Amino acid sequence: MKKILLYISIATLILFLNSCKKFNEGETNDEELITTLKLNFTPVGSSNTQTFVFEDIDGAGGNPPSIDTISLRVGTTYNVSIELWNNAAIPREAITPEVEDENTAHRLYYTPSAGSNITVSNLNNDVNGIALGTTSTWVAGAASSGNINITLRHYPGTPPDKQASDPVNSPKSSTDMTATFNYVIN
Amino acid sequence: MKVILSALLLLISLISYSQQCNLTLHGHVEDPDSREKLSGATVFIIELNKELITDAQGNFEFKNICAGSYTIRISHADCKTIEEKITLTKNRHIDIDMPHEKNTLAEVTVSSIKGTQNTGSKKELSGRELEKTKGQSLAEALSRLNGVTMLQTGSTVSKPVIHGLHGSRILTINNGVRQEGQQWGNEHAPEIDPFIAGKLEVIKGVDELKYGSDAIGAVILVEPKALLNSPGYRAEINAGYFTNNRQWVTSGMYEAQPAKLHEFSFRLQGTYKRGANAKTPDYRLNNTGSEEKNFSITAGWKKHSFSTELFYSFFDTKLGIFEGSHIGNITDLLNAINSNKPDPVFTGENTYHIGRPYQAAQHHLIKSKSSLQKGKNKFGLQLSMQTNYRQEFDIVRNPANRKAQLNLAIATFSEEINWEHKSNSHLTHLVAFSAMQQDNKYAGRYFIPAYRAYYYGGYYIGKYNKNKWELQGGVRYDNKNMYTNRILSNGQAFDKYGFNFSTFATSVNAAYNIFEGLKTNINFSIATRAPQPNELLSNGIHHGAATYEVGSIDLKPERSFNVNWGANWSSKNKLFSAELNIYNNRINHFIYQQPKPNEPVLTVAGAFPLIVYQQNNARLQGIDITTKWSPVKNFDWQLSYSMLRAKNIDSSDWLIRMPADRIGNIFSYNFADGKNLAASYISAEYNYVLKQTRTPDETFVKQDYKAAPDAYGLVNIDAGTTFQLHRLPVTFSVGVRNLLNATYRDYLNSMRYFADETGRNFQIRIKIPIQTKK
Numbered sequence: 001m002k003k004i005l006l007y008i009s010i011a012t013l014i015l016f017l018n019s020c021k022k023f024n025e026g027e028t029n030d031e032e033l034i035t036t037l038k039l040n041f042t043p044v045g046s047s048n049t050q051t052f053v054f055e056d057i058d059g060a061g062g063n064p065p066s067i068d069t070i071s072l073r074v075g076t077t078y079n080v081s082i083e084l085w086n087n088a089a090i091p092r093e094a095i096t097p098e099v100e101d102e103n104t105a106h107r108l109y110y111t112p113s114a115g116s117n118i119t120v121s122n123l124n125n126d127v128n129g130i131a132l133g134t135t136s137t138w139v140a141g142a143a144s145s146g147n148i149n150i151t152l153r154h155y156p157g158t159p160p161d162k163q164a165s166d167p168v169n170s171p172k173s174s175t176d177m178t179a180t181f182n183y184v185i186n
Numbered sequence: 187m188k189v190i191l192s193a194l195l196l197l198i199s200l201i202s203y204s205q206q207c208n209l210t211l212h213g214h215v216e217d218p219d220s221r222e223k224l225s226g227a228t229v230f231i232i233e234l235n236k237e238l239i240t241d242a243q244g245n246f247e248f249k250n251i252c253a254g255s256y257t258i259r260i261s262h263a264d265c266k267t268i269e270e271k272i273t274l275t276k277n278r279h280i281d282i283d284m285p286h287e288k289n290t291l292a293e294v295t296v297s298s299i300k301g302t303q304n305t306g307s308k309k310e311l312s313g314r315e316l317e318k319t320k321g322q323s324l325a326e327a328l329s330r331l332n333g334v335t336m337l338q339t340g341s342t343v344s345k346p347v348i349h350g351l352h353g354s355r356i357l358t359i360n361n362g363v364r365q366e367g368q369q370w371g372n373e374h375a376p377e378i379d380p381f382i383a384g385k386l387e388v389i390k391g392v393d394e395l396k397y398g399s400d401a402i403g404a405v406i407l408v409e410p411k412a413l414l415n416s417p418g419y420r421a422e423i424n425a426g427y428f429t430n431n432r433q434w435v436t437s438g439m440y441e442a443q444p445a446k447l448h449e450f451s452f453r454l455q456g457t458y459k460r461g462a463n464a465k466t467p468d469y470r471l472n473n474t475g476s477e478e479k480n481f482s483i484t485a486g487w488k489k490h491s492f493s494t495e496l497f498y499s500f501f502d503t504k505l506g507i508f509e510g511s512h513i514g515n516i517t518d519l520l521n522a523i524n525s526n527k528p529d530p531v532f533t534g535e536n537t538y539h540i541g542r543p544y545q546a547a548q549h550h551l552i553k554s555k556s557s558l559q560k561g562k563n564k565f566g567l568q569l570s571m572q573t574n575y576r577q578e579f580d581i582v583r584n585p586a587n588r589k590a591q592l593n594l595a596i597a598t599f600s601e602e603i604n605w606e607h608k609s610n611s612h613l614t615h616l617v618a619f620s621a622m623q624q625d626n627k628y629a630g631r632y633f634i635p636a637y638r639a640y641y642y643g644g645y646y647i648g649k650y651n652k653n654k655w656e657l658q659g660g661v662r663y664d665n666k667n668m669y670t671n672r673i674l675s676n677g678q679a680f681d682k683y684g685f686n687f688s689t690f691a692t693s694v695n696a697a698y699n700i701f702e703g704l705k706t707n708i709n710f711s712i713a714t715r716a717p718q719p720n721e722l723l724s725n726g727i728h729h730g731a732a733t734y735e736v737g738s739i740d741l742k743p744e745r746s747f748n749v750n751w752g753a754n755w756s757s758k759n760k761l762f763s764a765e766l767n768i769y770n771n772r773i774n775h776f777i778y779q780q781p782k783p784n785e786p787v788l789t790v791a792g793a794f795p796l797i798v799y800q801q802n803n804a805r806l807q808g809i810d811i812t813t814k815w816s817p818v819k820n821f822d823w824q825l826s827y828s829m830l831r832a833k834n835i836d837s838s839d840w841l842i843r844m845p846a847d848r849i850g851n852i853f854s855y856n857f858a859d860g861k862n863l864a865a866s867y868i869s870a871e872y873n874y875v876l877k878q879t880r881t882p883d884e885t886f887v888k889q890d891y892k893a894a895p896d897a898y899g900l901v902n903i904d905a906g907t908t909f910q911l912h913r914l915p916v917t918f919s920v921g922v923r924n925l926l927n928a929t930y931r932d933y934l935n936s937m938r939y940f941a942d943e944t945g946r947n948f949q950i951r952i953k954i955p956i957q958t959k960k
Contacts, residue, residue, distance in 0.1 A: 025673070026628075026629060026673040027628075027630070027632050032582060032591075037790075054790075056788075059789065059790075098584055099583070102583065154581075156531070156581060169521050171522060174513065175515050175518055176583065178515070179790065
């Protein structure tokens with residue numbers, strides 16, 4: 001009898017020692033938060049880079065995001081690279097390398113408003129040869145204004161079922177970030 | 187599947203083979219301490235539905251019984267009901283010790299009609315009906331009771347809903363201790379192993395006051411069986427397999443009382459359960475697996491008038507969440523909702539593996555309960571400690587990320603002292619003081635703040651029984667001080683609040699035996715519930731629902747005024763019985779979530795609909811009816827109907843997420859016991875759930891993403907028998923849920939936006955009891 005009691009107490013003790021999980025209290029940065037989208041525009045044959053920024057530093061809710069108006073020159077072709085940041089984190093966190101590492105699970109879509117004089121092409125590809133879009137080529141046509149939406153989609157699953165034909169609202173993927181910029185071509 | 191069908195056929199043919207039964211079971215009931223002979227005790231053989239009352243000498247005798255193993259339930263007005271398992275192979279005499287608890291305040295039992303549940307204040311799930319649920323979650327098991335439904339998040343997470351109310355409006359009492367886990371969200375299921383329970387009860391009325399002033403809905407009691415009260419040992423092995431999600435479950439129990447130490451008794455119990463992805467009739471849902479590891483230890487000491495019990499339980503679970511329901515933003519949500527079927531990327535994997543998103547939760551409970559009987563007084567002390575640890579693993583960009591995005595740890599201590607006094611044989615009083623301290627910590631994503639809360643309270647309950655009357659009344663007061671602390675992510679900003687809530691509750695109950703077989707019960711209760719931390723202070727994205735939820739620190743406690751009337755009738759020949767329960771629950775300052783579709787919250791991932799916590803006056807009215815009829819010998823038909831009308835009085839609109847009306851049918855045939863088989867039965871169920879047409883008005887403001895799903899009907903079959911295997915009475919049962927493989931969605935399952943409910947599910951169960959020979 002005494003033995004049984006002893007076993008029970010030992011078993012209980014071991015369980016307690018095992019079950020005391022600890023974690024550091026407090027809120028951590030939202031690892032998935034993207035506060036900032038930067039577009040770096042370099043005209044072909046030039047080294048003058050212009051940057052336009054979408055930033056929502058306080059994340060969901062709170063203050064509305066600040067969005068630059070993209071200003072481009074008539075008839076100019078630009079090499080565009082995208083930078084994603086979490087500027088709410090300390091130190092700030094670069095998201096673009098993560099997206100590039102997971103290139104088969106991500107895709108950026110550039111959707112100019114109807115009747116736009118902007119064409120976006122030449123998106124860089126993932127390792128499977130399907131668009132990724134962290135770099136692209138923009139051609140600004142005749143003087144006009146409008147808006148352009150940039151959406152980063154994320155594919156779940158291993159391996160992700162990413163196909164070239166997937167539309168921006170494909171049920172296979174979900175939105176990590178979406179930003180709409182106004183633009184002016186003059 | 188063929189194997190199961192042939193097993194079913196074999197079972198039915200075995201059951202049909204029966205033979206003469208002429209054994210006699212006689213026995214004697216007495217109090218082990220005083221050796222007082224207990225006359226007027228009810229001895230009930232559950233499997234045979236036979237009942238006798240002991241004579242003046244405490245004797246009883248059943249004649250013409252078949253060989254087999256039986257469960258005998260012995261109850262007496264002054265004692266705790268006990269159950270004993272016996273095996274009958276020849277004429278036999280048994281002596282039953284009934285521990286006499288003279289002063290125990292018994293809960294109102296509206297009726298002693300066997301075979302039906304009690305109306306008004308108590309509904310119970312035990313015996314065979316409970317065994318049919320082995321392997322299911324607590325909420326699934328409870329939903330067999332009329333008036334109880336489930337709020338689900340997919341097939342793995344379910345919470346009980348009683349008369350339309352759920353969450354913190356329902357108190358769950360696990361072996362006498364108020365469960366304090368993370369019950370904040372709709373996707374937080376109670377952390378309790380149903381295998382612990384010898385019976386599950388839902389009570390309303392005066393006895394709710396023992397557990398809190400905030401039982402706006404009802405109280406669920408998860409009650410283990412009493413420890414062995416005679417020397418010897420008993421063990422039980424339960425195992426089950428479910429084909430739909432390849433879920434298997436095993437549970438073992440061992441209990442003993444040493445021959446040399448009659449005062450001591452103990453029990454060990456453990457359960458392991460694991461399921462793969464669940465399948466709807468058309469597709470398998472990825473990442474809907476689950477795993478559960480639970481065990482408990484109980485040790486009791488009883489000498490003369492002193493008894494003490496120590497209980498420890500551990501619950502550990504990991505639950506997969508259907509990936510197709512984890513939503514990026516409102517546009518994605520609408521896309522997913524508008525396609526009537528999940529994208530193939532989210533279906534088709536048949537695996538036990540659980541990936542992101544998933545939840546993991548652990549719950550520890552230690553309880554010590556002691557009581558001392560001194561003449562007409564009984565003094566009790568209960569101390570308990572619980573810790574609950576929950577982690578939520580969201581979908582992350584980086585697959586190398588192994589961290590949980592939300593960690594919550596809540597520790598709760600509670601103390602209660604009580605004094606029960608029996609003035610005379612008709613009147614008893616119970617006075618108690620209780621206190622509770624709670625500490626919540628969190629890390630990662632913000633859901634609720636860290637907080638410390640201190641509660642104290644007290645209650646009085648009086649019960650009076652005389653002739654045809656049972657009268658009860660009670661009052662309770664609680665005070666809660668809560669200090670919340672939010673540590674914002676930059677590590678410097680703090681957000682602190684202090685709250686103080688006083689809550690009051692009272693309840694009166696009157697039951698009257700109009701004549702033998704007809705009893706009526708009326709109850710009036712006031713309960714007050716302080717707002718929960720999530721209702722006060724939540725602020726953030728809820729991925730499961732694609733909403734941005736905002737709490738309000740101005741919320742007041744909500745208060746319910748509940749009138750409940752019940753009646754219970756059974757015909758003289760006991761072939762027909764009926765019970766009726768009508769309620770009107772008026773709730774002032776009812777806290778609910780109001781969608782604000784015109785104020786979307788913009789985030790970098792797109793727009794999220796805003797939902798805010800608000801208060802309004804509400805009224806929930808309903809009727810539960812159950813009838814049972816035995817038109818021919820051994821056959822009975824149970825018909826039940828449950829109706830609820832839940833309105834927001836201020837806006838005169840229906841409340842969202844309320845269960846639709848439903849009708850249940852159970853046809854059972856109990857076979858006569860044979861030489862080899864006993865307690866054999868086959869039952870068929872047909873449950874029909876109507877379409878919920880009473881949903882919030884969408885004319886001006888969008889309230890829901892998708893209209894309520896259509897009505898559906900489900901057919902379930904169960905069959906079981908008990909046979910002797912090496913002298914052990916082994917119970918074997920088979921069943922099938924959703925026999926017709928119906929495709930349906932349920933209004934109370936948040937997964938209805940994305941996917942169908944699970945399809946046909948065959949199940950096999952075996953129960954092997956082992957005990958000392960008597």
